Amino acid sequence: MTEIQLRNRDRIAEIVLDGPETRNALDADDLRDIAAAVAKVAEAIPNVRVLLIRGEGKVFCSGRDISGVDVDTDDARAFLAEVFAPVFQAIRALPIPVIAQVQGAALGLGFGVAAAADIIFAADDAKFGSPFAAIGAMLDSGAHHVFLDRLGYHRTMDLIVTGDFMTGAEAAAAGIVSRAVPAADLSDFVESKLERIVSGPAEAFAMEKGFVQKIADDRPSLSEVLAEEAALQESARQTPDYAEGFKAFQERRKPNFE
CATH class of the missing domain: 1.10.12 (Lyase 2-enoyl-coa Hydratase; Chain  A, domain 2)
Structure with a gap:
């Protein structure tokens, strides 16, 4: 299980995904915790001026935690429509800028959480894409919309069928993320942007x-x-x-x- 932490630094709120054993994978309870954290951020506006979503460790989020999922009884529609979608919509609905700081993998559900943000700052060696071909599943979490909008039909099908990943640098060039910077500089880069945003209109x-x-x-x-x-x-x-x-x-x- 991934622990969802809500931290406040003056006018900056942080939602931190902290699950070293699961590579920050998210199950239904984790997503509900994120929704609760987003609701608390909303209540703190206007004292909070920006929200940062990030993952501890080497990855942002490796996707849905399927370690305990029973394929025969799992309701994928309910999980996505009733658990994930409300989190995505709540993040989008916040009337403050939301930044996703992505290092390492942001795959499947992890990419969906990042895509809900207004700005994605990524490490140049981060990984984005669709790992679902390996398990016979569909691309989900809103990625069809993002990929088709930014990449077009052929590149979208390429990533889905081959299961290849884009680096952060490639994703920035394609418009999937806002900007990519060297991994060692990512935290400092994001902090500089947060300070500018909190002092803005x-x-x-x-x-x-x-x-x-x-x-x-x-x-x-x-x-x-x-x-x-x-x-x-x-x-x-x-x-x-x-x-x-x-x-x-x-x-x-x-x-x-x-």
């Missing part, structure tokens, strides 16, 4: 997250995007952060977003 970030998700999910026309951008920008103009940002720019100083 929280209300604008919340509006951006909702709007970008809407565009990604609904694929509106350009004219619809332009109209919605105009309306959202006017909403942003009425926030204290907007006023502070403009004044700071005009006065040639660093803004102080409260």
Whole structure:
């Protein structure tokens, strides 16, 4: 079993997957613990400004923990639809930026948890892909949507059928993850980005997250995007952060977003 830890560092919340014996694999109870942790983070907003999801040890998450699964009685549909999907949706629904820090493997369910984040920073030697061909299972956890959207039909089928993995560097080049950096630099790189985010305009970030998700999910026309951008920008103009940002720019100083 993987222990799910919720840690708070001032305005940064961390959900840490800690299961050295299982390579941070997740069973149903682990996923429920993640959902509970996400709910606590939501309650702590606006004191919490960003959420980091990471795994202890050499891997992010090796996928579903199937060590105790009885194939004859397991309900895969219920596990994915009733246990995993609510976790994915809860992470996406948080009105703060969510960062996944990925080292080592992020496979199957592990990739799904990372994909729920808004930003994925990966080690250049991390591993992404579909290990399911080896056990006769389907790609799941939302990966069909991500792979087809970023990679296209042929590359998606390649990864599914061959079971080959992408490195973090390859995943960054393909748009599967945000950026890849040398593994030894990953923690420091992520910390520098967290510090920038927590000092940024929280209300604008919340509006951006909702709007970008809407565009990604609904694929509106350009004219619809332009109209919605105009309306959202006017909403942003009425926030204290907007006023502070403009004044700071005009006065040639660093803004102080409260």
